[in-house]
Amino acid sequence: MMIESAAPGKQAFYQLCELVNYEDPAPMWSRICEWSQVLTLAQPTLPPRIVELGSGLSFKIIFALQILGYSQELETIDLDIASLSAQAQVHRYLEPGFSIKLSAQDVTTRQFAGDSCLVVGNHFVDDFIANQFPIPAFPRAKAYSDPEMHRRYWLQLASLGAGRIAHHLASILLARCDAPLLLNNYISRFEGTHGLEEKVTFVNSVMAKLADLLTKSGHHTQLLSRKNDVWLYKKRCMAQECRHAGK
Numbered sequence: 001m002m003i004e005s006a007a008p009g010k011q012a013f014y015q016l017c018e019l020v021n022y023e024d025p026a027p028m029w030s031r032i033c034e035w036s037q038v039l040t041l042a043q044p045t046l047p048p049r050i051v052e053l054g055s056g057l058s059f060k061i062i063f064a065l066q067i068l069g070y071s072q073e074l075e076t077i078d079l080d081i082a083s084l085s086a087q088a089q090v091h092r093y094l095e096p097g098f099s100i101k102l103s104a105q106d107v108t109t110r111q112f113a114g115d116s117c118l119v120v121g122n123h124f125v126d127d128f129i130a131n132q133f134p135i136p137a138f139p140r141a142k143a144y145s146d147p148e149m150h151r152r153y154w155l156q157l158a159s160l161g162a163g164r165i166a167h168h169l170a171s172i173l174l175a176r177c178d179a180p181l182l183l184n185n186y187i188s189r190f191e192g193t194h195g196l197e198e199k200v201t202f203v204n205s206v207m208a209k210l211a212d213l214l215t216k217s218g219h220h221t222q223l224l225s226r227k228n229d230v231w232l233y234k235k236r237c238m239a240q241e242c243r244h245a246g247k
């Protein structure tokens with residue numbers, strides 16, 4: 001296991017945080033190291049393409065891949081152009097050994113097939129749900145910057161039921177994502193600061209139901225939970241394995 005203090009990219013990460021006046025970088029560095037460890041456990045040999053869903057202004061995947069000495073391609077998909085340019089800027093700053101491809105697209109319009117890619121999302125499930133279940137009374141930008149509105153918005157979403165939301169997400173993933181998929185959820189800085197743990201518990205329950213639905217549809221899926229941290233790992237479809245084995 002990587003010793004956090006010796007990890008490549010750590011100095012660049014702390015310099016970058018200083019440059020943008022980001023206070024308290026240690027927890028984020030810890031998340032980056034966690035990603036590098038989980039990626040190694042999930043896929044000891046990383047595929048030629050890693051696709052990140054909805055990176056926003058978070059750079060955890062870029063730094064985690066740098067730690068691992070990844071040398072192929074990271075594709076970042078986000079609807080937000082400013083987030084994509086920030087990813088490109090950090091990539092230029094870090095000069096890692098892998099290339100970056102920026103895709104300004106809706107992730108639900110893409111097809112992720114085969115073994116040659118791994119799809120990842122850091123703290124993306126809540127954004128994915130919010131994108132799929134807009135509530136007109138709560139404009140998204142406001143609901144994601146005003147903690148009280150955020151809390152009320154998620155109470156409304158919770159009233160739809162975790163099962164209904166999980167079914168909807170599963171239908172998208174089953175139709176569009178044959179590739180292995182790795183998603184996590186945890187109490188973010190915003191959620192922790194503003195006492196939004198109830199929302200995190202709800203998103204975690206959607207992930208548990210989603211894992212169940214994917215398993216029932218023939219995908220090897222694991223859900224690992226530790227306190228409020230949840231990781232969902234969908235491997236390749238079992239039916240594909242049968243085809244590969246000639247069954």
Ligand SMILES: C[S@@+](CC[C@H](N)C(=O)[O-])C[C@H]1O[C@@H](n2cnc3c(N)ncnc32)[C@H](O)[C@@H]1O
Nearest residue numbers: 054055056058078079080106107122123127131
């Ligand atoms: C809060 S941000 C960043 C979350 C981030 N992954 C993290 O680690 O904190 C969520 C991002 O997801 C993007 N997003 C949400 N739904 C999306 C979709 N359907 N397709 C593409 N990007 C999406 C938004 O544009 C936004 O930049």
